[in-house]
Amino acid sequence: MSPFVLTRTLPLDATAAALRADVTEGLTRSPKELPPKWFYDARGSELFDEITLLPDYYPTRAEREILISRSADIADATGARALVELGSGSSDKTRHLIRELGSLDTYVPVDVSESALRGAAQTLLSEHPELTVHALVADFQYGLSLPDVPGPRLVAFLGGTIGNLLPAERATFLAGVRSGLAPGDALLLGTDLVKDENVLVRAYDDPQGVTAAFNKNVLSVINRELGADFDPADFDHVAVWDRRQEWIEMRLRARTPVVAKVPALDLAVHFEAGEELRTEVSAKFRREGVRQELAAAGLELTHWWTDEQGRFALSLSVP
Numbered sequence: 001m002s003p004f005v006l007t008r009t010l011p012l013d014a015t016a017a018a019l020r021a022d023v024t025e026g027l028t029r030s031p032k033e034l035p036p037k038w039f040y041d042a043r044g045s046e047l048f049d050e051i052t053l054l055p056d057y058y059p060t061r062a063e064r065e066i067l068i069s070r071s072a073d074i075a076d077a078t079g080a081r082a083l084v085e086l087g088s089g090s091s092d093k094t095r096h097l098i099r100e101l102g103s104l105d106t107y108v109p110v111d112v113s114e115s116a117l118r119g120a121a122q123t124l125l126s127e128h129p130e131l132t133v134h135a136l137v138a139d140f141q142y143g144l145s146l147p148d149v150p151g152p153r154l155v156a157f158l159g160g161t162i163g164n165l166l167p168a169e170r171a172t173f174l175a176g177v178r179s180g181l182a183p184g185d186a187l188l189l190g191t192d193l194v195k196d197e198n199v200l201v202r203a204y205d206d207p208q209g210v211t212a213a214f215n216k217n218v219l220s221v222i223n224r225e226l227g228a229d230f231d232p233a234d235f236d237h238v239a240v241w242d243r244r245q246e247w248i249e250m251r252l253r254a255r256t257p258v259v260a261k262v263p264a265l266d267l268a269v270h271f272e273a274g275e276e277l278r279t280e281v282s283a284k285f286r287r288e289g290v291r292q293e294l295a296a297a298g299l300e301l302t303h304w305w306t307d308e309q310g311r312f313a314l315s316l317s318v319p
């Protein structure tokens with residue numbers, strides 16, 4: 001029997017249709033806005049990987065530190081036989097967890113990128129030939145149906161990506177995860193924590209300009225996919241801390257008046273000089289807030305682990 005199975009629940013043309021809808025809706029409203037998922041084409045994923053190596057971008061290192069020091073505790077607490085990872089990407093940090101989960105027989109990486117899933121599975125299977133990998137090409141934001149694998153199942157959502165959802169989207173997402181969990185299953189959630197404003201802003205506005213290039217890459221995605229003629233040089237990268245919402249916002253600010261054509265949508269987009277397009281929110285959390293959001297979705301927080309410096313948290317919760 002093959003230890004690798006791939007199931008697609010995301011129709012091949014769904015991504016193209018969703019991009020058209022998001023650009024139509026987001027660039028004709030005021031204030032302008034695009035969802036952050038459009039950063040991640042091949043170039044954007046490469047730039048994100050570069051971000052994780054920047055001295056000022058601490059979340060990836062902090063989360064890896066927790067996974068290295070706490071994976072044995074996570075294994076003890078869950079006894080997981082199946083690990084379902086949402087937005088698995090390269091599954092890079094997950095290998096620490098997989099190594100410690102002694103009773104694991106199935107890994108279910110879930111991602112919108114089939115190529116990322118195939119690449120990650122190949123690497124993992126070479127390290128764990130006994131593992132069954134059941135990859136799912138799916139967009140986890142729209143309710144996921146988990147493959148019927150033997151439990152207990154541990155659903156992992158790492159990297160702080162839940163912070164890229166708005167509060168109402170987080171509630172819907174967590175309720176969806178909860179509805180897929182049976183007694184004995186658990187959710188492992190990575191959340192970046194509220195901290196000094198300067199530390200936060202530097203993490204999203206590095207002097208090397210990698211985050212600026214990552215932010216502007218969304219314009220290249222729209223140019224390529226929809227035939228648009230945005231010039232990324234017409235925009236400045238902006239990262240601001242919203243102290244009331246407790247989130248970082250990334251924006252692209254037009255340096256001059258800009259008119260861009262989007263032929264595939266039969267659309268012309270106008271920016272006034274200084275007008276901003278919001279491209280990402282990255283919410284930062286406190287333990288009590290995470291506990292409340294989980295509880296509202298019917299999940300009880302049972303464990304809370306942070307890195308030594310208290311910058312990032314992994315939480316475990318159960319239905």
Ligand code: AVJ
Nearest residue numbers: 051159160161164204211282
């Ligand atoms: C890891 C996807 C959650 O919000 O910190 C990095 C993405 N944006 N730099 C984050 C990101 C700007 C990142 N996520």
